[in-house]
Amino acid sequence: MADPVLSVQDLTTSFRVDGQWRSVVRNASFDIGPKETVAVVGESGSGKSVTAMSIMRLLPPGNARCTGRIAFEGEDLLAGPLDRMQAIRGNRIGMIFQEPMTSLNPVLKIGSQITEVLRQHRGLDGAEAEAEAVRLLDRVRIPSAKQRLGEYPMNFSGGMRQRVVIAIALACSPKLLIADEPTTALDVTIQAQILELIKTLQEEEGMSVLFITHDMGVVAEISDRTVVMYRGEVVEKATTEAIFREARHPYSRALLSAVPQLGAMAGQDRPLRFPRVDMATGEIAPPPPTADTVRADAPPVLKVENLVTRFPVRKGLLRRVVGRIHAVEDISFELRQGETLSLVGESGCGKSTTGRSLIRLEEPSGGTVGMDGHDVRGAGHSELTKIRRDVQMIFQDPFESLNPRIRIGEAIAEPMIVHGLVSHREAPARVADLLERVGLSGEMMQRFPHEFSGGQRQRICIARALALEPKLIVADESVSALDVSVKAQVINLMLDLQENYGLGYLFISHDMAVVERISHRVAVMYLGEIVEIGPRAAVFETPRHPYTRKLIAAVPVADPSRRRRRVVAGDEIRSPYRPADYVAPKRLYREVGEGHFVQIHESEAAA
Amino acid sequence: MSGYLFSRLLQTLVTLFVMSVLVFGGLHMVGNPVDVLLSPTATPAERLEVIRSFGLDQPVWVQYGIFLRNALSGDLGNSFVYNQPALHLILQRMPATLELAAAALVMALALGLPLGIYAGLRPNGGLAKAIMAFSILGFSLPTFWIGLVMIMVFAVQLGWLPSSGRGDTVDVFGVPLSLFTLDGLAHIALPAFNLALFKISLVIRITRAGVLETLQLDFVRFARAKGLPEARIVLVHVLKNTLIPLITVIGLELGSLIAFAVVTETIFAWPGMGKLIIDSIAVLDRPVILAYLMITVVMFSVINLAVDILYSIVDPRVRLEGN
The missing domain is CATH 3.40.50.300 (P-loop containing nucleotide triphosphate hydrolases)
Structure with missing residues (x-):
């Protein structure tokens, strides 16, 4: 050299x-x-x-x-x-x-x-x-x-x-x-x-x-x-x-x-855990096969139809609405017990707003959300409380989603006590049990959040979500902030919990490789709309919408022998801002495979 | 922008109205100015005559109605004491106060900014610690005490500076000012410094905190990685970001400098508005109190407006909009 x-x-x-x-x-x-x-x-x-x-x-x-x-x-x-x-x-x-x-x-x-x-x-x-x-x-x-x-x-x-x-x-x-x-x-x-x-x-x-x-x-x-x-x-x-x-x-x-590799899942029909590696010897133990958790026989636990969430943009002295952010525009999907549906897309595509709209953390502007037979949008205060018990959220930043001044034992016990599931006296035993289920120990409940690493905190957030025995967990970029090896461990944990409790996951992420690993079905969002939805294998192996293809092509491939010179479009991510008088066009979908739907252009629809 | 100005104007008018109702009602409840002003030997006939001439024989809402009608045509009433238009009385005293406040503000910035920047750059140095100790003193020692000590030291013992009055003034556009004569400058030095001391401490603390915080930010690290000299990093990259919180606080403080310089004006016998308002409150001279407070409200509004505009100049992320 x-x-x-x-x-x-x-x-x-x-x-x-x-x-x-x-x-x-x-x-x-x-x-x-x-x-x-x-x-x-x-x-x-x-x-x-x-x-x-x-x-x-x-x-x-x-x-x-x-x-x-x-x-x-x-x-x-x-x-x-x-x-x-x-x-x-x-x-x-x-x-x-x-x-x-x-x-x-x-x-x-x-x-x-x-x-x-x-x-x-x-x-x-x-x-x-x-x-x-x-x-x-x-x-x-x-x-x-x-x-x-x-x-x-x-x-x-x-x-x-x-x-x-x-x-x-x-x-x-x-x-x-x-x-x-x-x-x-x-x-x-x-x-x-x-x-x-x-x-x-x-x-x-x-x-x-x-x-x-x-x-x-x-x-x-x-x-x-x-x-x-x-x-x-x-x-x-x-x-x-x-x-x-x-x-x-x-x-x-x-x-x-531990690196999730796009395409590594070819031929797999279920989510797959990451292999465990012995840090001393470097021995790789192949992951145990994943059980079939999807309850295809029961009615879906979550049913979203034509959900719309828009945010008005006001201007001027009279605060007139001059436009709206069409954060979520006419989307529909279902989620069964034991199933993981991933919402994937880039910043501003409306995936997080969708998650928040499901339990009315953002008020939807239209459509219906059915949660285990309850109408979320029509629910009164007490019914909404019940619904929110069944849907728990885990957020991206484990550092910000735990109150730094509350011991983690209290943080986990709080929702159970509020919902009247346990008394103050029973709470510690239950908390210890939850902590053990997420791979921590019961003695840790006296500690404060800053005494834990990022991965441990995310486990605590998961324990808190599990406390109410939810049917559905909305995981909003829950593993994005974690290191590769910690990310693999948390994903493995989520898959374990799904097997044990039949949890449904709405997994919101921008990371295509992680999504491929964890999902049963995938919905690709762009500018507030779902452009493609279907079984994981179908969407990743035969993507039909140009945006899905673009997303997959953009993911770096962790294999230097497959390095390629890419032709990269230089365009920016567009904004879903529309003027006040904008009428969103009715979108049509074509079924291209079993349960695999792709949004089609109006000209195609006419033909 | 024009929508913004309009909504600001509207806010000011509402504040003026609410304030005048409160003051009117409050003073009415506190007592009767006639009792304070009139000598005990006055006959009942004289007393009635005075009450009538002040308009105090009317019910209070009628009095307020009259005040409002006159105020809308620019007449805030005559002082009960001086029998002169209240507005005129106040405007006469205003230049002295404004001048004092301006001098104090300049001192606060000229001393506070460099000291604060230095303390922020070397937070563990001996000098920085001395500066911070000084600022604690500036915060905690009462103004009147420092004023008295300053008079004792500089006026009485050393005899360097005069201790009272405005000294020689020159008319600038018909307004008498001390700042442009040597004698006037000597007279304003002590009261201005006395008034400025608290603000200097405040500016030091805010600047130091801002510099410390900004130095941690990524763009400062990037500026270093660009190979820029330290002087440019501090004076351009850091300082401009530090000014943002400073402007807000300084704006508010300027208002209080003007409106509440009472203590300093009293100690140094500075013929400003502060002394007038204290005297007027003592005798319940309602027109003067009202006029004074209305001017204060307008002044605060104007200062806040100026702060907002300055803010949008320094920080491009801020856009002025009516709400």
Whole structure:
């Protein structure tokens, strides 16, 4: 290999916690060659982001300490004064962060946030800098760049903001780009666009890329070589093909087996648990087969017909309704006991609003929701309380859905006591039982939420939902915020519970691979409407609607040998905002297979 | 925008109306100004004459009706004490108060902002801790006590600065102001600083909190990763975000600076509105109290409007809309 652009040797980074130095990264070493892409992969707490921050020396000087050697084009970045980094950051090394929504200063114009870099590093001024900024925005494919310079970040969508961030990072043609989870916060079609963009620009510029991610699919898609980090240490480094073909370290194998892979379910007709991996030996135990839980004989537990939820947009002095957000538009579906129906789609497609409308957390504007024979929309106060007992929700963020000042035992007991299922005296025994059912121990009930990890908290939320012995659980992005291996465990738990209690799940998610793993049936939502619904195998293996196909195509494939150059449409996710006088067209569906329906265009309907 | 202004105007009118009803009714219940104003030796005939001339012989709602009719034509009534139009009395005193408030505000920002930024950048440094200790003193020591101590030290013992009055004034567009003469500046220094002390502490605390918070945000980290110099990161990226909460608080505080500078004005014998209103309340001089409060309401509305507009300039995410 030619001389590496960046060579990290024995990097140890420590933070001062309560006066003590604790190492977060230990003896990490790896190289990045010219024009090479190296992925650093690991779960939260593995030290991958800290490694990136150490290279840029962005950690707070008083509370962090780096030792070892980081040679960038031959010069040691860790030696020498911090001031010298100013000439390197943003100039010879560019960096992009995870959150495009917060990487840009909300109160400064996009233009000035680009030109300040050009002035600083390239000595450009005034009109020159502005012309260059326009050229940079053009290069990251932002339309009508010249007008957009005067706009603020709030006028840009997440994907567009990440493009601006990339434009800034590449403004000075750096030799190395450090990308720290640059697509994690983005929708899958937007993620595909951004990955393509980074690849293209890398070829044009001939730069090297250090790509930090937790997503093995992205790794397979983009990197030449891969460095696996686990608890602060580099446990394995090899070419990406080698890692995926024959990973040596047990952790790498565990990570790979926990990755939900789109297409891995071909030939399976039921949901499937993730295989369990022994962390010491790396032995993979094949998952036990899943029982058939769907009660096809009984009437469906949930029946949604022509559900509509719209939010008025008011303007002006008299607060007239000038338009509406058609969050949910004329959707119908059924869910049986023991069945998992997934609602899948991108941000703003109305999948969460659908879940919330079912128990009138959002008031629907039309249609009917039948829950176990009760009419939800017509229900009075006491009937609604009864219905809500049968439908429980689990939300995305396990950190925010538990009150930090209430012991988890109380949090789980509260709904049972409110609904009169148990008395105060009986509650602890019942809580202990619930905690054990979700794989925790009864003694934990005295603890507060902050004493648990993210995965444990999500188990607590599940225990709380189970407390009322519901018939249906609405899981709104419930595993999206969890690390890969924790995600696999929680999904396994959900499948266990479904087998044991015949629960129905309405599983709301944007993650196609997880959906494929867990669902019996899938509904694809776009702009508030269901465009395709059917059995999981049919929707994933023979998708009929163009949007479904686009979604599936955009998912990164966790297999480097199947890497392909994709043609990615550069379009944005559209908004379901409509003017006040808009009349939603009546949608028609065609049955293309057993229980597999696809929305058809009006012209097709006429034919 | 025009819808926004209109709804703001409407709000102000409603507030004015409600306030005037409350004050009118309240004063009516508190007591009779005639008892306070008239000397005990006055004959019953004189007493009746005074009551009649003030219009106090009418039922209270009739009095209020008359007040309302006159107010709509711009006449807020004559002072019971001075027998001059109440509005005129107040406007005469207003420049002195406005001037004092403005000087205090400038001091609060000129000292508070840099100190607050410094304390936010080096929260654990010795100097930062000293600044914060000073701000605690500024909050907790009573204004009148500090005023007296300042007079003792700077006026009596050191003899550097005068302790009372406005000093020489010059007319600027027909308004007498002290700020443009040396003697006037010397006179305003002590009262303005006395008035500003609390606000300086407030500005320090808000700025420090804002800087500390903003420094943690992603865009600051990104700005560092862009290789920008620290000065630009602090003075452009951080400061502009810190100004947002500051503007809100400063706006409210400016209103209270103008309306309630009473203590400072009294200690330094500053001939402003504060002294007038205290005297008027003592003798239940209803027209002056009413006029004063109405002006205060209007002033608060105007300041809030200015704050909102400033806000939308600093923070592009804010859009002004009527509601």
